[in-house]
Amino acid sequence: MEYVKEFFDTRDRFAKFVGIEIVEVNKGRAKVKLEIREEHLNGVNIIHGGVLFSLADYAFAIASNSHGNVAVAINSTISFIKAVDRGTIFAEAIEISKNPKLGIYKADVTHESGELLAVFQGMVYRKKQVLEDWYKSVR
Amino acid sequence: MEYVKEFFDTRDRFAKFVGIEIVEVNKGRAKVKLEIREEHLNGVNIIHGGVLFSLADYAFAIASNSHGNVAVAINSTISFIKAVDRGTIFAEAIEISKNPKLGIYKADVTHESGELLAVFQGMVYRKKQVLEDWYKSVR
Amino acid sequence: MEYVKEFFDTRDRFAKFVGIEIVEVNKGRAKVKLEIREEHLNGVNIIHGGVLFSLADYAFAIASNSHGNVAVAINSTISFIKAVDRGTIFAEAIEISKNPKLGIYKADVTHESGELLAVFQGMVYRKKQVLEDWYKSVR
Amino acid sequence: MEYVKEFFDTRDRFAKFVGIEIVEVNKGRAKVKLEIREEHLNGVNIIHGGVLFSLADYAFAIASNSHGNVAVAINSTISFIKAVDRGTIFAEAIEISKNPKLGIYKADVTHESGELLAVFQGMVYRKKQVLEDWYKSVR
Numbered sequence: 001m002e003y004v005k006e007f008f009d010t011r012d013r014f015a016k017f018v019g020i021e022i023v024e025v026n027k028g029r030a031k032v033k034l035e036i037r038e039e040h041l042n043g044v045n046i047i048h049g050g051v052l053f054s055l056a057d058y059a060f061a062i063a064s065n066s067h068g069n070v071a072v073a074i075n076s077t078i079s080f081i082k083a084v085d086r087g088t089i090f091a092e093a094i095e096i097s098k099n100p101k102l103g104i105y106k107a108d109v110t111h112e113s114g115e116l117l118a119v120f121q122g123m124v125y126r127k128k129q130v131l132e133d134w135y136k137s138v139r
Numbered sequence: 140m141e142y143v144k145e146f147f148d149t150r151d152r153f154a155k156f157v158g159i160e161i162v163e164v165n166k167g168r169a170k171v172k173l174e175i176r177e178e179h180l181n182g183v184n185i186i187h188g189g190v191l192f193s194l195a196d197y198a199f200a201i202a203s204n205s206h207g208n209v210a211v212a213i214n215s216t217i218s219f220i221k222a223v224d225r226g227t228i229f230a231e232a233i234e235i236s237k238n239p240k241l242g243i244y245k246a247d248v249t250h251e252s253g254e255l256l257a258v259f260q261g262m263v264y265r266k267k268q269v270l271e272d273w274y275k276s277v278r
Numbered sequence: 279m280e281y282v283k284e285f286f287d288t289r290d291r292f293a294k295f296v297g298i299e300i301v302e303v304n305k306g307r308a309k310v311k312l313e314i315r316e317e318h319l320n321g322v323n324i325i326h327g328g329v330l331f332s333l334a335d336y337a338f339a340i341a342s343n344s345h346g347n348v349a350v351a352i353n354s355t356i357s358f359i360k361a362v363d364r365g366t367i368f369a370e371a372i373e374i375s376k377n378p379k380l381g382i383y384k385a386d387v388t389h390e391s392g393e394l395l396a397v398f399q400g401m402v403y404r405k406k407q408v409l410e411d412w413y414k415s416v417r
Numbered sequence: 418m419e420y421v422k423e424f425f426d427t428r429d430r431f432a433k434f435v436g437i438e439i440v441e442v443n444k445g446r447a448k449v450k451l452e453i454r455e456e457h458l459n460g461v462n463i464i465h466g467g468v469l470f471s472l473a474d475y476a477f478a479i480a481s482n483s484h485g486n487v488a489v490a491i492n493s494t495i496s497f498i499k500a501v502d503r504g505t506i507f508a509e510a511i512e513i514s515k516n517p518k519l520g521i522y523k524a525d526v527t528h529e530s531g532e533l534l535a536v537f538q539g540m541v542y543r544k545k546q547v548l549e550d551w552y553k554s555v556r
Contacts, residue, residue, distance in 0.1 A: 007182055014187035017178040039156040042200070043146055048153035049200070049212050050193025057188045061181070073188050074519060075492050075540055077216045077355045079382050079401060081375045096397055097359045101518075101542065102491060104357050104397065119374055119382065121399060123357060123492055123540075125518065213380060214353050214401055216494045218521050218540060220514045235536055236498045240379075241352060241403065243496050243536065258513055258521065260538060262353055262401075262496060264380065285460055292465035295456040317434040320478070321424055326431035327474045327490050332467025339459070339466070351466050355494045 001025045003132055004066050008058075015058050018051065022062065028095035030062035035088045046083035047117075053078050056107040056120035059093035064103050064124040070131050071103060071124035078120045088112045091120070101126055140164045143205050146274045147197075154197050157190065161201065167234030169201035174227045185222035186256075192217050195246040195259035198232035203242050203263040209270050210242060210263035217259045227251045230259070240265055279303045282344050285413045286336075293336050296329065300340065306373030308340035313366045324361035325395075331356050334385040334398035337371035342381050342402040348409050349381060349402035356398045366390045369398070379404055418442045420549055421483050425475075432475050435468065439479065445512030447479035452505045463500035464534075470495050473524040473537035476510035481520050481541040487548050488520060488541035495537045505529045508537070518543055 005025045008015065015032075018040070023031040034040070034055050042048040056078060064071035093107035103126055109118040144164045147154065154171075157179070162170040173179070173194050181187040195217060203210035232246040242265055248257040283303045286293065293310075296318070301309040312318070312333050320326040334356060342349035371385035381404055387396040422442045425432070432449075435457070440448040451457070451472050459465040473495060481488035510524040520543055526535040 011182035012187070013178050013180045014190055015181075018189070039152050041152045042154075043150035044209065044211075048151070048193070049196045049215070050157070050189065051153055053192045053196070053215075054187070054189025057192070061188075070183065072183075072222075073219055075216070075218045076188070076192075077214070077399065077494065079214045079374075079399070080212055081382065083211075096357075097394060104359065106397075116375060119384075119399070121355065121357070121397070216355065216538065218513075218538070220521065235496075236533060243498065245536075255514060258523075258538070260494065260496070260536070289460035290465070291456050291458045292468055293459075296467070317430050319430045320432075321428035322487065322489075326429070326471070327478075327493070328435070328467065328471025329431055331470045331474070331493075332465070335466045335470070348461065350461075350500075351497055353494070353496045354466070354470075355492070357492045358490055361489075 001066065004062065007131060008062050018054055020055055020058050025062055025066055027066050028063055029093065030059045030066065031090060031092040032059045033088055033090045036084065036086050041085060046085050049080060052080065052109050052118045055089060055091040056109050056118065057122065059091040059107045060105045060120065060122045063093035063095060063105055065131055068131055070127040070129040072127065074123050074125050076120065076122040078118055080118050082115055082117050084111050084117060089117060140205065142271050142274060143201065146270065147201050157193055159194055159197050164201055164205055166205050167202055168232065169198045169205065170229060170231040171198045172227055172229045175223065175225050180224060185224050188219060191219065191248050191257045194228060194230040195248050195257065196261065198230040198246045199244045199259065199261045202232035202234060202244055204270055207270055209266040209268040211266065213262050213264050215259065215261040217257055219257050221254055221256050223250050223256060228256060279344065281410050281413060282340065285409065286340050296332055298333055298336050303340055303344055305344050306341055307371065308337045308344065309368060309370040310337045311366055311368045314362065314364050319363060324363050327358060330358065330387050330396045333367060333369040334387050334396065337369040337385045338383045338398065338400045341371035341373060341383055343409055346409055348405040348407040350405065352401050352403050354398065354400040356396055358396050360393055360395050362389050362395060367395060418483065421479065424548060425479050435471055437472055437475050442479055442483055444483050445480055446510065447476045447483065448507060448509040449476045450505055450507045453501065453503050458502060463502050466497060469497065469526050469535045472506060472508040473526050473535065476508040476524045477522045477537065477539045480510035480512060480522055482548055485548055487544040487546040489544065491540050491542050493537065493539040495535055497535050499532055499534050501528050501534060506534060
């Protein structure tokens with residue numbers, strides 16, 4: 001799992017730009033976190049839906065790539081439950097199913113207080129390309 | 140429509156942080172754009188799904204708030220069609236239906252080349268709160 | 279819970295037509311089942327997506343109406359994992375969140391063999407109307 | 418297109434059981450219809466969500482199989498806009514995008530009065546298997 005974590009930590013520019021950090025990576029699972037800052041808020045002073053999505057999507061991307069093959073998102077759904085404007089938030093992605101071509105993942109977005117903020121579900125198309133080979137070729 | 144555009148232009152911190160600009164606002168419709176930069180890329184050097192979602196979500200937020208009442212997103216779905224790594228991208232949201240409580244919107248994300256990159260659909264809960272009143276009270 | 283079960287058992291004509299039976303109802307939860315018959319198959323001899331959806335949707339409807347207020351579905355997503363052509367299938371809906379206006383539910387569709395066939399997620403709008411009053415007035 | 422229409426007309430047992438008829442089939446498009454009957458209603462006397470889904474899903478299945486290769490649904494989303502309890506309803510599916518492996522389709526469900534009842538979006542995985550070969554082998 002070390003190269004998967006290293007790959008995302010060093011290569012995903014948008015996650016770094018937004019401020020998302022990887023907490024934990026396992027086969028088919030990943031947990032990430034974000035400390036809410038001013039730049040994450042929308043017009044009505046709560047965390048922007050795009051931030052909650054990006055957090056869940058990042059956990060989903062790491063979890064679905066954790067098997068070693070490149071997995072690309074083809075479809076995602078998010079439902080928003082509760083809005084917050086401060087504190088640290090987490091997204092944890094878990095694998096629901098996987099076959100050679102497709103994988104389905106869910107991710108819950110929670111606040112440090114324990115409250116559920118959003119539920120996310122995503123599907124990936126799994127390529128034959130090996131993530132580690134690709135990573136070695138570009139770093 | 141002027142105060143709706145001004146409201147989002149001046150108040151939405153995440154849209155500004157990501158670099159999204161409003162192109163046009165009409166009743167039930169909105170178009171936004173983003174010039175892809177290095178910080179929008181993911182680990183495999185294409186635009187991050189969170190950026191495409193945030194762009195579509197922003198057009199959706201503006202379109203759904205264009206009637207004057209505060210509308211909050213409750214659910215969104217995005218399907219990814221094609222990946223790009225440079226150029227300007229657009230999202231245009233259009234109202235599909237609206238009743239006093241709920242509204243449904245679709246948004247297409249396109250590249251400056253005309254290619255369709257993603258399709259988005261979102262639902263809002265429409266509050267009684269008037270956006271303009273709220274805006275006057277905070278600016 | 280008795281009148282909720284009785285209400286759906288006696289009033290939902292499509293569920294009866296398809297052959298779906300209620301297994302169990304609790305606050306915010308419901309389990310239903312269906313024995314696959316010839317008329318549930320699609321053109322390529324596997325269970326029709328509409329049947330899997332209808333099964334999950336029925337569990338979702340019962341679970342979301344179990345609190346006593348009329349709840350109407352506004353949005354649902356289903357992902358298909360595995361196809362079957364015989365045996366008994368189940369859908370179990372569980373409440374993810376609920377506020378006075380909206381509720382979110384998930385439902386897993388499983389085969390008697392234990393295999394996961396589909397995952398479903400739905401959102402309801404909760405009306406003020408009380409289900410029992412309505413039921414008394416029509417039966 | 419003739420064998421595609423014939424294939425679905427003669428082979429899809431659930432569509433026939435529910436009473437859905439094919440109106441028109443073209444490359445990447447299909448239109449189907451249903452006359453609402455008592456057995457299509459739910460507990461609160463309106464058309465069951467499973468019926469609206471099945472109608473849209475059928476148009477989607479035909480449209481996505483119209484290119485000649487077997488296409489299987491992997492994910493679908495439906496949003497419900499308006500409820501009806503009588504009359505004829507239609508679903509028309511249109512292709513949004515297609516590559517060798519995946520296809521995205523939308524379908525609008527409308528009432529004979531012209532009102533929009535639901536919007537549906539679905540994704541298929543496109544197999545190498547040719548529908549016509551398969552059809553010849555089973556009829």
